[in-house]
Amino acid sequence: MDIFEYQAKEAAKASMPLAEKMRPKHLDEFSGQKHVTGEGTLIRNAIEQDKIFSMILWGPPGCGKTTLARIIASETSSSFTQFSAVLSGVKDIRSVIQDAKNRLKLYGKKTILFVDEIHRFNKAQQDAFLYHVESGLITLIGATTENPSFEVISPLLSRCSVITLNALSSDEIAAILDRALQDSKNGLGDLGLIFNQDALSHIIRISDGDARMALSSLEIAASLIVTESNAIKKEIKKYITIEDVERAVQKKALIYDKSGEEHFNIISALHKSMRGSDPDAALYWLGRMLSAGEDPLYIARRLVRFASEDVGNADPGALRVTIDAMEAFRFLGRPEGELALAQAAVYLATAPKSNSIYAAYKNVKNAVKKKGALPVPLHIRNAPTQLMKNLGYGKGYKYAHNYKGAYTTQEYLPEKLKGSRFYVPSERGYEKKIKERLENWRQRKKT
Incomplete structure (x- = not known):
């Protein structure tokens, strides 16, 4: 390298973004992802044994996908070729494949082909890799922020291991x-x-x-x-x-501390806004939390809890809506998935409310604490052996389906809790029907 080449190289290095300059060069410098790079893990063993396999690195932006691919190449005997799915077509793929053939033939060196944003390749482009991955000419390392199950063709996916990377803590x-x-x-x-x-x-x-x-x-x-x-x-x-x-x-810091008082103040505000049936306030506090960097899955868990605690059987569908919102966020990520959380928050705020399940379960826990482990009544005990039957297990049990309306009068609680009522449904939403049904059954018990 002459002085001009050296000066050009130094000038190029000086103009590099800080993120590029600070990119780790060795596996021990790599931050996070210990579940795939730690001692005894698949990738570390593959590097140490110089037996790299084709893989798809799936994870959010900035979690280390490109860095890890480069480290794998630098710490093994392979040549590294980087390829952009956004800027390249089938013609470029063929050129890369030919270079890999020449490199193997002339120098006996394998090629690691790193394809960034592999989910942007269409089927024809992905097909162009297929034979060469299978033959071992290239070791493919694809990087994607999208679920590879939906974005990578099945034949190629079956020839690669999917390595899931997480957002850094x-x-x-x-x-x-x-x-x-x-x-x-x-x-x-x-x-x-x-x-x-x-x-x-x-x-x-x-x-x-x-x-x-x-x-x-x-x-x-x-x-x-x-x-x-x-x-x-x-x-x-x-x-x-x-x-x-x-x-x-260009973004103002919101007053918010994930482990401090403001965190609990705002989650309380969200919870109470939904309980108070105010969808506008619920959306505002949800937006405050998300904008301040709160973990969306923490919020999703709070919505699921609210569905059972404050809506309950007044709208049994609320629980399904919140579970679906959580799964939708897992699938879409940020920012698209935030809309699913907003939809769930509005649904909960506008749903009929009941804390009857919450109150009932609280009463049950108190009863268990006060009364201890009360024995199961003999007639509803399981009787898989003759000895148990001889002891009276299951004797006198009435099989509900043999009776009109699949209901018959029978005691299911322990003797010391006979007649106890833990669940008292409200008059709101679907619980109104539940209450009518229970009152009908209880009247039949009296007769």
């Missing part, structure tokens, strides 16, 4: 940002920047588990600070404030 994002601030060679270590805690928390929230977004936000904030401070020197410490981050990302 808050601690993992914090560690990545701290490393960027400390690294003088590739990061911002020469600038002497230090995070204020609220500024760090804001970047973590808005990045939503995306390391690329977090590093980009840090880079912009640092650039603004350097410009205003006339090229800070390392010995002069400068704090990155919440105001710096807000200007960098």
Whole structure:
């Protein structure tokens, strides 16, 4: 390499985004995803034994899909070729395949072909890989944010292992940002920047588990600070404030602490707005939580709980709606999946309300606590053996389906709880019908 090539290379490196400069080069530097890169895992063993298999890396943006693919190539004896599904067609695929053939023939070196956004390839483009993956000419590593079961053709999917990657945790994002601030060679270590805690928390929230977004936000904030401070020197410490981050990302930090008082205040506001049948307030508090970076699945779990606690059998369909909303979010992710949560919140707010199930179960727990383990009445005990039958197990049991309306008078509670009523249905929604049915059965018990 002559001096001009060296200078060009250094200039190109200097213009790289911070996220690219800080990209880990080795597996031990890789953040998160210990379930697939930790000791004894499939990928680590494959790297250590230099036996890489074709795989689809499925995960949200910024979780490390491209980085992991590059590490796999660099730590094995394979050549690495990166390919964009957005910019390439079948002709480009054929060219890559020919290069792989030449590389194997001339140098005996295998090719790892990394296809970013593989879900954007159509069937014909994916078919073009099929034979060469099967023959072993190329080891395919595809990356996708979409469910590969729906976006990758079955023949190709069956020849690849699907590796699921998760969004990075808050601690993992914090560690990545701290490393960027400390690294003088590739990061911002020469600038002497230090995070204020609220500024760090804001970047973590808005990045939503995306390391690329977090590093980009840090880079912009640092650039603004350097410009205003006339090229800070390392010995002069400068704090990155919440105001710096807000200007960098053009997004105001909402007062919200996932583990603090405001978190519980807002989830309480959402819960009480739905209980009070106010869909507008419910949507507002839901939006506040999502905008502040709350885990959408935490919110989904609260909606499921509300469906049983505050709607119950007044609208039995509410539970199904909330479960469906949670699954829809799992399938769509952010931001599209947020609409499913909004739909569920409005449904719950406008549904008829009843806490009868909640109250009944609370009364049952109190009864169990006070009365202890009461014996099961003999006539409703299971009697699989002759000895049990001789002891009176199951004797006198009335099989409900043998009676008119599949109902007959019979006691099912322990003797000490005989006549107890735990469940008292309301007059609202479907529970009104349940109440009428129960009153009918209880009248028949009296006669």
